[in-house]
Amino acid sequence: MAELSITGLGKTYPGGVQAVEGVTAEIADGEFIVLVGPSGCGKSTILRMIAGLETITTGDLLIGDRRVNNLEPGDRDIAMVFQNYALYPHMTVRKNMEYGLKNEGLPRSEIDARIAEATRTLRLEDYLDRKPRQLSGGQRQRVAMGRAIVRDPKVFLFDEPLSNLDAKLRTQLRAELKALHKRLGATFVYVTHDQVEAMSLADRIIIMNAGRVEQIGLPMDLYLRPATRFVAEFIGSPAMNFVEGTVDPDRRSLAVNGSHSLRFAEPLPAEPGHKIALGIRPEHLTEVPAGALSMELEVDFIEQLGADTVVHGKLAGANSPLAVRLHGVQAGAAGSVVTLGCEMDNLHLFDLGTGQRLN
Amino acid sequence: MVENRPLLTFLTHFALIMGVVFLCFPVWMALVASTHGPDALARSPIPMWFGDQGWQNYSQLLAAGLPEAGGVPLGRMMWNSLIMALGITFGKIAVSILAAYAVVYFRFPFRMGFFWMIFITLMLPVEVRILPTFDVVTKLGLLNTYTVLIIPLIASATATLLFRQFFLTIPDELVEAARIDRAGPMRFFWDILMPLSRTNIAALFIILFIYGWNQYLWPFLVTSDESLYTVVMGIQRMVNSGEALPVWHLIMGTAILAMVPPVLVVIAMQKLFVKGLVESEK
Ligand SMILES: Nc1ncnc2c1ncn2[C@@H]1O[C@H](COP(=O)(O)OP(=O)(O)O)[C@@H](O)[C@H]1O
Ligand SMILES: [Mg+2]
Numbered sequence: 139m140a141e142l143s144i145t146g147l148g149k150t151y152p153g154g155v156q157a158v159e160g161v162t163a164e165i166a167d168g169e170f171i172v173l174v175g176p177s178g179c180g181k182s183t184i185l186r187m188i189a190g191l192e193t194i195t196t197g198d199l200l201i202g203d204r205r206v207n208n209l210e211p212g213d214r215d216i217a218m219v220f221q222n223y224a225l226y227p228h229m230t231v232r233k234n235m236e237y238g239l240k241n242e243g244l245p246r247s248e249i250d251a252r253i254a255e256a257t258r259t260l261r262l263e264d265y266l267d268r269k270p271r272q273l274s275g276g277q278r279q280r281v282a283m284g285r286a287i288v289r290d291p292k293v294f295l296f297d298e299p300l301s302n303l304d305a306k307l308r309t310q311l312r313a314e315l316k317a318l319h320k321r322l323g324a325t326f327v328y329v330t331h332d333q334v335e336a337m338s339l340a341d342r343i344i345i346m347n348a349g350r351v352e353q354i355g356l357p358m359d360l361y362l363r364p365a366t367r368f369v370a371e372f373i374g375s376p377a378m379n380f381v382e383g384t385v386d387p388d389r390r391s392l393a394v395n396g397s398h399s400l401r402f403a404e405p406l407p408a409e410p411g412h413k414i415a416l417g418i419r420p421e422h423l424t425e426v427p428a429g430a431l432s433m434e435l436e437v438d439f440i441e442q443l444g445a446d447t448v449v450h451g452k453l454a455g456a457n458s459p460l461a462v463r464l465h466g467v468q469a470g471a472a473g474s475v476v477t478l479g480c481e482m483d484n485l486h487l488f489d490l491g492t493g494q495r496l497n
Numbered sequence: 498m499v500e501n502r503p504l505l506t507f508l509t510h511f512a513l514i515m516g517v518v519f520l521c522f523p524v525w526m527a528l529v530a531s532t533h534g535p536d537a538l539a540r541s542p543i544p545m546w547f548g549d550q551g552w553q554n555y556s557q558l559l560a561a562g563l564p565e566a567g568g569v570p571l572g573r574m575m576w577n578s579l580i581m582a583l584g585i586t587f588g589k590i591a592v593s594i595l596a597a598y599a600v601v602y603f604r605f606p607f608r609m610g611f612f613w614m615i616f617i618t619l620m621l622p623v624e625v626r627i628l629p630t631f632d633v634v635t636k637l638g639l640l641n642t643y644t645v646l647i648i649p650l651i652a653s654a655t656a657t658l659l660f661r662q663f664f665l666t667i668p669d670e671l672v673e674a675a676r677i678d679r680a681g682p683m684r685f686f687w688d689i690l691m692p693l694s695r696t697n698i699a700a701l702f703i704i705l706f707i708y709g710w711n712q713y714l715w716p717f718l719v720t721s722d723e724s725l726y727t728v729v730m731g732i733q734r735m736v737n738s739g740e741a742l743p744v745w746h747l748i749m750g751t752a753i754l755a756m757v758p759p760v761l762v763v764i765a766m767q768k769l770f771v772k773g774l775v776e777s778e779k
Pocket of ligand 1: 151152155157176177178184
């Protein structure tokens with residue numbers, strides 16, 4: 139079995155950079171886990187500790203029921219796909235895929251069988267005798283995946299494998315990766331900074347910030363009930379709107395800045411006098427001024443995306459920036475005022491200080 | 498830069514052609530001289546075109562050697578030069594690629610200290626340390642051996658630095674991919690580093706072979722046994738052969754023959770070298 143158990147994992151680089159701190163996660167056999175977070179938050183470091191390319195400073199790492207903290211990468215039953223492909227430039231595609239198997243001492247017939255299988259899966263038959271430099275970026279990354287597949291590892295590790303490809307190819311390879319995961323049934327740990335990639339690929343997402351785990355959950359959980367303001371801001375595009383203010387004594391309104399306040403149909407789930415950040419996703423604001431609250435938006439500019447229109451502006455009377463995503467093609471002029479509404483269920487309340495979710 | 502200015506084109510071509518003529522003229526003179534008899538070269542004007550003694554001169558050189566210069570056959574001297582040049586070339590490449598491998602890929606105590614020690618030897622070519630080195634090889638009883646012709650010239654930092662710079666450009670991800678593919682340090686060296694260094698090795702081979710082949714001062718100091726003479730020393734001995742007049746036609750023939758191996762090396766290796774420049778494999 140290839141579940142992955144990470145307990146209290148930490149990494150301090152020589153020189154004192156604490157890149158990862160106290161990461162704990164249980165990854166089930168066959169799960170597609172995506173590690174996501176802004177650049178520099180320690181995703182690659184975690185992946186490289188799982189791979190054995192970086193020593194583990196604190197904590198335990200188990201693959202199956204074997205503690206692998208001190209095993210060499212080659213002995214951990216993992217395979218890794220790198221952002222820059224890391225193919226051996228002087229070897230043909232076939233040699234690239236064979237290399238690890240040869241070092242493992244597998245018999246020729248077994249090697250050939252595995253390569254045949256992998257090339258069929260990845261449609262690489264025509265390229266077996268080419269060198270990496272004769273391939274496009276997408277093909278190179280497929281070869282890198284092939285090199286991982288032939289090893290038949292328990293755990294596949296991916297470090298931003300699609301980042302160097304153009305948008306169209308990225309979408310295509312994303313679908314292929316998903317299909318590959320289904321077919322192989324192996325455990326995938328995938329690192330990306332792109333939340334769209336994370337949402338579309340993951341069974342579960344681990345979202346990281348500054349070396350720590352912010353939240354672990356199903357993609358939809360992260361979207362619908364982000365545990366912290368950081369998660370709320372990171373997941374979803376355009377990003378969630380935030381209005382900061384103080385809850386009034388009757389808990390039915392939020393004092394935004396001095397004069398202006400927002401009124402709600404139901405009491406807010408927060409203590410009177412509490413300073414909070416109220417989060418609303420742009421797609422949850424409607425032009426119907428009904429529901430739990432109504433607010434006015436002063437339009438700054440309009441983004442036409444075709445299927446949708448994103449209206450950017452400010453909350454009237456306050457200075458909070460606000461964006462709304464409306465269906466279809468919508469007209470609107472800068473300077474005009476739009477009245478918007480939102481359902482109570484779609485409000486996210488976060489403590490202004492700690493960023494923790496309140497409702 | 499594609500410019501169409503006839504005068505400029507003319508001037509640049511003229512300069513280049515003059516350069517070529519300037520470089521090739523002595524070679525041409527040597528080649529012509531080696532095909533004449535001894536008398537033709539003693540007269541003025543010196544002949545500018547081939548004579549009829551070429552066959553005779555070269556067969557004498559290759560078969561019998563020069564009685565005026567101790568009678569060591571040219572073949573013997575060429576052989577000695579070849580051993581020395583190849584010994585220096587292979588020795589230097591092997592030592593420096595391993596040293597660079599250690600400095601770049603292994604973490605050991607005083608790593609940078611060792612690197613700087615290697616670096617400092619850049620300032621100490623054989624000519625500078627000639628007396629102490631001579632003293633050492635004498636005490637080791639190495640005079641008049643191939644070993645003494647080769648070993649002291651192997652130690653130098655240039656090639657190590659070159660390989661180090663090259664290794665530093667190899668992406669870390671490649672090293673990591675190899676680790677995951679269960680390649681230990683030796684496998685990584687042979688299967689990945691060596692093939693990637695191919696063009697660098699070819700370039701160094703050319704430079705070092707010529708460097709080794711042209712050594713003069715050091716072999717001159719440490720060999721007195723005629724059977725160890727190199728071609729470059731042989732030419733010198735022919736020119737200063739005591740009271741007898743220098744036999745210019747044979748000396749020129751020797752010079753021409755001494756040029757052949759370096760030229761062959763350049764021709765053989767240049768394909769690899771140019772290929773390396775054109776198709777970057779990183
Ligand atoms: N080899 C290293 N030595 C020192 N610090 C490092 C090293 N590698 C990464 N770091 C630091 O650790 C932090 C996390 O890096 P990384 O895991 O690469 O982030 P991510 O992949 O999420 O962008 C960063 O602050 C980075 O500067
Ligand atoms: Mg990274």
